Structure formats: C-alpha cells, structure tokens
Amino acid sequence: AKEDKGSSTSADGSKAITLGFSQVGSESGWRSANTDSVKSAAKEAGYNLKFSDAQQKQENQISAIRSYIAQKVDVIAFSPVVVTGWDAVLKEAKSAKIPVVLTDRSVETSDESLYVTLVGSDFTDEGRRAGKILEKVLAKAGVKGPVKIAQLEGTTGAAPAIERAKGFKEVMDADHKDDWKIVVSQTGDFTRAGGKQVMAAFLTSNPDINVLFAHNDDMAIGAIQSIEAAGKKPGKDILIVSIDGVKDGFVAMSEGKINAIVECNPLLGPQLMDVVKKVKNGETVERWIKTKEGDFMQDQAKAALPSRQY
Ligand code: GYE
Numbered sequence: 538a539k540e541d542k543g544s545s546t547s548a549d550g551s552k553a554i555t556l557g558f559s560q561v562g563s564e565s566g567w568r569s570a571n572t573d574s575v576k577s578a579a580k581e582a583g584y585n586l587k588f589s590d591a592q593q594k595q596e597n598q599i600s601a602i603r604s605y606i607a608q609k610v611d612v613i614a615f616s617p618v619v620v621t622g623w624d625a626v627l628k629e630a631k632s633a634k635i636p637v638v639l640t641d642r643s644v645e646t647s648d649e650s651l652y653v654t655l656v657g658s659d660f661t662d663e664g665r666r667a668g669k670i671l672e673k674v675l676a677k678a679g680v681k682g683p684v685k686i687a688q689l690e691g692t693t694g695a696a697p698a699i700e701r702a703k704g705f706k707e708v709m710d711a712d713h714k715d716d717w718k719i720v721v722s723q724t725g726d727f728t729r730a731g732g733k734q735v736m737a738a739f740l741t742s743n744p745d746i747n748v749l750f751a752h753n754d755d756m757a758i759g760a761i762q763s764i765e766a767a768g769k770k771p772g773k774d775i776l777i778v779s780i781d782g783v784k785d786g787f788v789a790m791s792e793g794k795i796n797a798i799v800e801c802n803p804l805l806g807p808q809l810m811d812v813v814k815k816v817k818n819g820e821t822v823e824r825w826i827k828t829k830e831g832d833f834m835q836d837q838a839k840a841a842l843p844s845r846q847y
Contacts, residue, residue, distance in 0.1 A: 553583055553584055553585050554582075554584045554585065554611050554612065554813060554814065554817050555584070555585040555587065555608075555610045555611045555612075556579060556584050556585070556586050556587070556610060556611065556612050556613075556614060556810075556813055557587045557601070557602070557604075557605030557608070557610040557612070557613045557614070558575060558579075558586060558587065558588050558589070558613075558614045558615065559589055559591055559598045559601040559602055559605075559613075559614075559615035559616070560572055560575070560588065560589065560590050560591060560615075560616060561591060561593060561598075561616045561617075561618050561641075561642070562590055562591055562592045562593040562594075562618070563590060563592075564593055564692075564726065564727045564728050564755070565727050565728065565753055565754075565755040565781070565783070566754065566755055566781070566783035566784065566785055566786070566847070567753060567754070567755075567781045567783055567801065567803045567847075568727075568803070570783065570803040570804065570846075570847035571616075571641065571803035571804075571805060571806075572588075572590075573806075574803060574804045574805060574806035574807075574847075575588070575640075575805070575806045575809060576588065576806070577806060578806025578807045578809065578810045579806070579810060581807075581810070582810040582814070584810065584813070587605060587608070587610060589601040591618060593618055593692065593726070594618070595617075595618050595619055595622060598615060598617065598618060599626050601615075602615060602626050602629075602630065603626060603629065605635070606629055606630055606633045606635060609633070609635070610635060611635070611813075611817050612635065612636050612637075612638060612813045612816055612817055613630055613635055613636070613637045613638070614637070614638040614639070614640050614809060614813065615637070615639065615640070616639070616640050616641040616642050616657075617639065617642050617643070617644050617696070618642070618692065618695060619692070619693075619694035619695050620642070620643060620644050620645045620694060620695070620696050620699065621644070621645050621694065623644045623646060623651070624646055624647060624648065624651065627644075627646065627648075627651035627652065628648075628651065630651075631650070631651060636653050636816045636817075637651065637652045637653060638652065638653055638654055638655075638656065638809065638812055638813060638816060639652050639654070639655040639656070639657070640655070640656045640657055640805055640809050641656075641657045641658075641803075641805060642657065642695060642696040642697060643655050643657070643696045644696075653816050653822065654812060654816070654822045654823060654824055654825065654826060655824070655825050655826070656805055656808050656809050656812055656826045656828075657805065657825075657826075657827070657828060658697075658801050658802065658827065658828045658830065659700075659827055659828075660696055660697045660699075660700035660701050660704070660801075661700040661701075661703055661704040661707075662704060663697075663700075663701055663704060663780050663799050663801055663830075664700060664701035664702060664703055664704020664705040664706070664707070664708075665704040665705070665707055665708055666704075666799045666832055667701065667704070667705050667708075667750060667778050667779075667780060667799045668704065668705045668707070668708025668709060668713075669708060670778055670797040670799060670832050670834070671708075671748065671750065671776075671778050671797070672712075673797065673834065674776050674778060674796040674797050674834070675748075675776065677796075677834075678773075678776055678796070680747065680776065681716075682715075682716035682717070683716060683717075683718065684713070684716055684717040684718065684747060684748055685718055685720045685743065685745055685746050685747050685748065686717060686718065686719045686720065686746070686748045686749070686750055687719075687720065687721045687722070687736070687739045687743065687746045687748070687749050687750070688702065688705075688719050688721070688722035688723075688749075688750045688751075688752075689723070689724075689725040689731075689732050689735060689736065689749065689750070689751040689752060689756040689757070689760060690702060690722060690723060690724045690725065690752055691724065691725075691726070691727045691752040691753060691756075692724065692726050692727050693724045693726075695727075697752065697753075697780075697801075698724065698727075698752055701752050701780060702722075702752070705750060706719075719750075720743050720746060721739045721742065721743050721746070723735050723738075723739075725751075725752075725756040725759065725760075727752065727753050727755060727756060728755060728756065728759070729755045729756065729758055729759035730759060731756060731759065732751060732755060732756030732757060732758065732759030732760045733759035733760060733762050733763050734759075734763075735756075735760075736749070736759065736760035736763040736764065737763040737766070737767075740763060740764070740767045740769075744767075746775060747774070747775060747776065748775065748776045748777075748778070749764075749775055749776070749777045749778070750778050750779075751777065751778070751779040751780070752779075752780055753779060753780055753781045753801075754779045754780070754781040754782070754783050754785065754786030754789070754795070754798065755781075755783070755785075755786075756779070757777055757779035757786065757789070757795055758785055758786070758789055760777070761777070761789060761794050761795075771789075771794040771795070772792075772793045772794045772795060772796055772835070773793075776796045777794065777795045777796050778795075778796060778797045778798070778799070779795055779798055779799075780798065780799045780800075780801055781798065781800070781801050781803075782798045782799070782800035782801065782802075782830075782833065782845070782847075783803075783845075783847055784842075784845050784847065786798050787833075787838055787841060787842045787845055788842070790833070790835050790838035791835075791838040791839045791842055793835065795835070796834070796835050797832065797833065797834050797835065798832070798833045799830075799832050799833075800830040800831045800832065800833065801828075801830055802828045802829070802830045803847055804846060804847060805828065808826060808828075812826060
C-alpha cells in the first residue's frame with residue numbers, strides 16, 4: 538500500500554491533522570508572538586503545519602490559501618490582512634470541502650457559511666477600553682481639556698484598525714463631544730517605522746497635540762522617537778495610550794513614556810489547535826471564540842513586566 542508523502546501519524550496512531558496557516562506578516566511584536574504561539578501549539582498538538590507569511594499583502598494570502606486547497610490540507614486557518622475581498626477564494630475552499638477557521642482578524646462576507654468560526658479578540662471593545670482608560674490617564678495627569686488627540690491607525694481596511702477606531706469614537710461621542718477632538722488620524726500600518734514617520738508629520742502639522750492614541754504598541758514606540766526628536770516628553774507633554782501589551786510596550790510604559798495599555802492577547806495557538814481538531818471531527822463550535830484580556834495603567838507596569846508572556 539502506498540503512503541501519502543508528507544503525512545505523519547500522531548501518538549495515538551491516527552493520521553495527523555494537516556493545517557494550512559496563512560499569517561498576515563511580521564509587522565509587530567504582537568505578530569511575532571502570535572506566530573510563535575501558532576507554531577509551538579501545532580507542534581505540541583502533533584499537527585502537520587504548513588505555514589506562510591504574507592508580508593501584509595492580500596494577494597499573497599490568497600495564493601497561500603489556493604496552494605493549501607491544491608495540497609488538500611484538512612483545515613485552513615488564516616488571519617486576514619484586510620476585511621474585504623475574500624469571497625472568491627473562500628468559495629473555492631468550500632467547494633473543495635476544506636473548512637476555514639479565521640484567527641485574530643475577521644472578514645466581511647455575504648455568505649456566512651464560508652468560514653466556521655473566528656478565534657480572536659473583540660477589537661471594538663478594545664477601542665472602547667482605550668477611550669475609558671484615557672479618561673483615567675487625563676485625570677491622573679490633571680489635564681482638563683481641550684484634549685487634542687492624534688490617532689495612529691492600524692493597516693487600512695484591517696479589522697483591528699476599523700474596530701478600534703470605532704470603539705474609541707463611541708466613547709468620544711457619548712461622553713466627550715465637547716472636550717475631546719481627534720485633530721489628526723492616519724495609518725502607520727501597525728509598524729514602528731510607520732508610527733515614527735507619521736508622528737513626525739503630525740507634530741509638524743499639529744504641534745499642539747496633547748494625546749496620542751496608537752492602535753498598537755509598535756506604532757506608539759516609533760512615535761515616541763519622533764516626539765523625543767521634537768524635544769517633547771512622551772508620557773508627559775503628549776499622553777500616550779496604546780493597544781497590545783507586548784514586552785517592549787511594557788518597557789516603554791515602565792519608563793514613563795506610555796501612560797496606559799489595553800491588552801490584546803496574541804497567544805491564540807492552543808485555542809486554535811483545539812478548534813481545528815473539533816472542526817476536523819465535525820463537531821460544532823461557537824461562531825466567535827473570544828480572547829480574554831486586561832488593561833494596564835503606568836503604575837502597574839514595573840510589577841507586571843516580569844510576568845509578561847510576550
Ligand atoms: O494589534 C497589531 C498587529 O490583528 C490584533 O495586528 C492584531 C493586530 C495587533 O500588527 O500589533
């Protein structure tokens with residue numbers, strides 16, 4: 538009898554699950570931690586993982602998914618760089634009877650049957666939490682307003698960029714119509730280099746900014762460099778709230794340069810492997826498997842730093 542090349546067996550003798558995973562890229566500390574989590578959890582679970590990095594390009598993700606379909610993997614998982622434009626390739630997976638699990642980021646689709654579940658965070662809630670924690674940061678710093686906010690957005694069209702902005706705006710519209718204003722808002726593509734460059738431009742066009750809301754820590758860290766280069770003190774002259782809670786974000790916070798961080802947990806690997814197995818076995822799973830996370834103020838940073846997992 539002929540054996541399938543590349544297939545392996547798991548400890549209990551059953552054929553190992555082959556999982557095709559298309560990652561967004563390696564744009565941030567969050568992403569590196571997420572990639573490590575997926576790889577080590579797949580290894581731990583004894584899966585045959587096919588992994589590819591799309592370098593933040595949708596066309597690369599589409600070709601990776603097509604190649605997983607051609608290779609007849611058991612399950613496809615991917616973290617979609619942007620929300621739209623997936624229907625065609627997802628239909629191809631459906632015709633090939635390969636279930637698709639979304640991880641981290643969501644898609645907009647006309648046909649909900651094109652994916653089984655999403656394992657990831659509630660980004661709108663993260664945006665709301667960022668708004669709420671900014672209230673605390675302002676109170677602590679004794680800033681009464683007017684609050685002139687610069688927003689560094691994530692990748693244009695990506696779920697976390699759209700939803701974090703939306704959640705934050707909800708808090709503004711509900712409680713801060715008169716005292717808060719977003720004076721500039723632009724994408725920094727979730728990268729340090731992007732955050733640095735865009736913040737430098739913000740400081741030139743709007744030197745009176747007193748708050749920065751960054752959609753991730755990496756952009757905040759890049760922005761800190763430009764704030765310092767402009768002769769201002771990050772965390773004092775410009776109060777900073779960001780999202781993720783990666784180690785370097787906590788380091789910046791413990792140095793007083795970031796005022797608060799809303800956590801977004803990247804360690805999705807174990808939950809993902811669990812769901813993949815259930816999906817492979819035809820079990821029903823929840824439509825959205827949410828991640829649990831917390832919020833951190835600057836005075837908690839030093840104590841929390843040693844126990845951060847990513
Ligand atoms: O916040 C950012 C990364 O999709 C939640 O992507 C993820 C975001 C994360 O580049 O750092």
